[in-house]
Amino acid sequence: MELAVRGLTHCYGDMVVLDDVSLHIPAGEILCVVGPSGCGKSTLLRMLGGLEQPDWGEVLQGGTPPEGCLNPLTYVFQDFALLPWRSVAGNISLVLEDHRLPGDRVRAIIEDVLARTRLSDFHDALPRQLSGGMKQRVAIARALAVNPAVMLLDEPLSALDAQTRELLMEDLVALWERQPFTGVYVTHNLAEAVRLGHRIAVLSRRPGRVREVIEVPGTLSERHAGDAGLEAIQAHLWALMRDEAVAADLELLDA
Amino acid sequence: MPEIRVPFRGGGFRPEARRGTGIAVFLLLLFLIEWGTRTGWISNLTLPRPSDVAATLGDLARSGALWTHLLPSLSRLAVGSVLGISAGIGVGVLIGLFSYIRAGLVPLVAAIFPIPKIALLPLFVIWFGIDEGSKYALIALGTFTPTVVATYGAVDNVDRGLIRMGQSFGLGWWSIVRKIVLPGALPGILSGLRVSLAIGIILLVAAEMLGAEHGIGAYILQAGALYDLERLFAGVVILSCLGVLTSWAIGKIEKRLLVWRG
Ligand SMILES: Nc1ncnc2c1ncn2[C@@H]1O[C@H](COP(=O)(O)OP(=O)(O)OP(=O)(O)O)[C@@H](O)[C@H]1O
Ligand SMILES: [Mg+2]
Numbered sequence: 268m269e270l271a272v273r274g275l276t277h278c279y280g281d282m283v284v285l286d287d288v289s290l291h292i293p294a295g296e297i298l299c300v301v302g303p304s305g306c307g308k309s310t311l312l313r314m315l316g317g318l319e320q321p322d323w324g325e326v327l328q329g330g331t332p333p334e335g336c337l338n339p340l341t342y343v344f345q346d347f348a349l350l351p352w353r354s355v356a357g358n359i360s361l362v363l364e365d366h367r368l369p370g371d372r373v374r375a376i377i378e379d380v381l382a383r384t385r386l387s388d389f390h391d392a393l394p395r396q397l398s399g400g401m402k403q404r405v406a407i408a409r410a411l412a413v414n415p416a417v418m419l420l421d422e423p424l425s426a427l428d429a430q431t432r433e434l435l436m437e438d439l440v441a442l443w444e445r446q447p448f449t450g451v452y453v454t455h456n457l458a459e460a461v462r463l464g465h466r467i468a469v470l471s472r473r474p475g476r477v478r479e480v481i482e483v484p485g486t487l488s489e490r491h492a493g494d495a496g497l498e499a500i501q502a503h504l505w506a507l508m509r510d511e512a513v514a515a516d517l518e519l520l521d522a
Numbered sequence: 523m524p525e526i527r528v529p530f531r532g533g534g535f536r537p538e539a540r541r542g543t544g545i546a547v548f549l550l551l552l553f554l555i556e557w558g559t560r561t562g563w564i565s566n567l568t569l570p571r572p573s574d575v576a577a578t579l580g581d582l583a584r585s586g587a588l589w590t591h592l593l594p595s596l597s598r599l600a601v602g603s604v605l606g607i608s609a610g611i612g613v614g615v616l617i618g619l620f621s622y623i624r625a626g627l628v629p630l631v632a633a634i635f636p637i638p639k640i641a642l643l644p645l646f647v648i649w650f651g652i653d654e655g656s657k658y659a660l661i662a663l664g665t666f667t668p669t670v671v672a673t674y675g676a677v678d679n680v681d682r683g684l685i686r687m688g689q690s691f692g693l694g695w696w697s698i699v700r701k702i703v704l705p706g707a708l709p710g711i712l713s714g715l716r717v718s719l720a721i722g723i724i725l726l727v728a729a730e731m732l733g734a735e736h737g738i739g740a741y742i743l744q745a746g747a748l749y750d751l752e753r754l755f756a757g758v759v760i761l762s763c764l765g766v767l768t769s770w771a772i773g774k775i776e777k778r779l780l781v782w783r784g
Contacts, residue, residue, distance in 0.1 A: 316690055318686060318689065318690055337692075338690075338691050338692050340690075341690070341691070342687070342690045344683065344687060346683055348683050348684055348686070348687035350684060350701070350702065350705070351782050351783070352705045352706075352780075352782040353782075361688075361691075361693075361701060362691040362693070364697070364701075365692065365693055365694055365697050393781075393782050393784075394782075395782065395783075395784050409691075413691065
């Protein structure tokens with residue numbers, strides 16, 4: 268499935284958060300969205316998945332979701348959003364229960380996504396017993412369980428330490444290689460953006476506008492930390508964002 | 523070499539289970555009173571001797587009178603509080619979920635809450651009859667308001683991020699309420715129940731004092747009228763036990779249902 272954003276503008280009160288944002292996310296591609304704090308990235312993502320209505324403009328979806336897709340637009344949240352009173356398997360079955368699937372089908376899906384995220388041993392663990400990285404893997408497993416057409420990820424790795432982040436990035440790449448999904452990946456971390464994005468949209472500081480959309484060449488699985496080409500793109504991104512970030516910081520001080 | 527050990531400044535602010543402490547305090551108090559009344563340091567008119575109260579309780583149990591008083595009281599408390607608490611949880615959840623219901627009912631609940639419900643007993647007698655009906659209604663109303671307040675507070679405190687997550691996965695409204703809102707509100711609802719049930723017991727006794735042949739309240743009233751301190755205190759002890767028992771039961775339920783909090 269593909270997504271398109273046309274002329275998205277949104278205000279909270281009289282503060283303009285997004286200003287005429289237009290983007291296209293082709294099927295099977297991951298678009299990374301970077302931008303300074305408070306420029307409206309999370310707001311944009313909420314609108315992409317229909318959790319919030321824009322004041323002006325529209326979000327369009329095209330193409331048909333894959334066979335067996337239970338929830339075409341699926342989120343992975345920064346704070347994991349796991350139900351603390353449900354086990355790992357229970358959290359995954361939560362999103363399957365409303366679809367009237369036969370019991371053995373549900374069990375098969377749960378086993379499959381737990382295996383894909385290397386969590387099979389934690390079937391019955393409660394979220395409080397898991398580390399942050401494992402919680403996010405559960406959240407990713409939950410997203411995979413509904414076989415999404417589009418994954419919407421809002422800083423999914425930012426609550427995690429650098430090592431776990433690196434591992435989970437590899438996991439995400441492996442999952443995408445196995446079954447390419449359309450993705451929108453919001454992040455503060457430019458290294459993540461160049462590793463996971465086919466294209467990177469740079470937003471300006473508030474009100475968020477699209478400053479530039481950069482293509483990152485090369486397949487995801489061939490990218491590595493410290494790759495010279497990626498470093499160059501990262502440096503370019505930083506040059507774009509630096510002034511914005513400084514200005515955004517000052518703005519916060521003024522406010 | 524530095525030589526002063528860094529002083530420990532952490533710890534505290536986190537009560538832990540200390541087995542037997544409650545009982546020890548209780549026994550110590552009983553012992554003091556027993557000792558005081560035996561030595562004459564506390565006069566017989568001030569406090570009855572604990573051993574006499576215990577003996578009275580023993581007689582009460584042996585004669586079977588304990589049950590003729592306890593059973594009606596327990597059934598009144600059970601029926602009244604089940605009615606009040608279930609209605610309270612229902613209304614509290616509705617207030618927590620719907621703006622109009624909230625706007626309409628919160629002021630009403632705030633208006634009902636501070637009324638001493640016992641003052642309404644004559645009214646209830648007219649509405650529901652002099653028998654059990656008025657007592658059920660009194661206990662139900664008394665447990666209803668605190669349950670409503672605790673419940674909608676608990677629903678307000680459910681993590682909105684979890685609800686957003688439910689919506690993002692296309693869960694139905696009823697699924698979100700059942701699987702996210704209610705379990706998330708459960709800790710708050712349960713701690714509200716402690717208050718509600720204590721109020722229920724107070725109202726039970728008040729209602730029985732105003733008009734009942736049998737019941738702990740009636741028993742205490744008779745004893746008080748005769749200035750029979752042993753029997754009065756026997757009744758009070760039964761009430762205290764009832765309070766401790768309900769609190770203990772809720773504690774058990776919390777342990778069962780809230781394992782996930784760790
Ligand atoms: N529900 C809301 N009501 C009012 N203001 C909001 C709301 N949500 C976000 N905002 C404001 O809109 C602006 C953009 O918020 P948003 O969360 O989209 O930014 P962001 O780019 O995701 O920031 P960050 O990088 O810090 O996550 C911020 O200034 C924020 O304070
Ligand atoms: Mg954000």
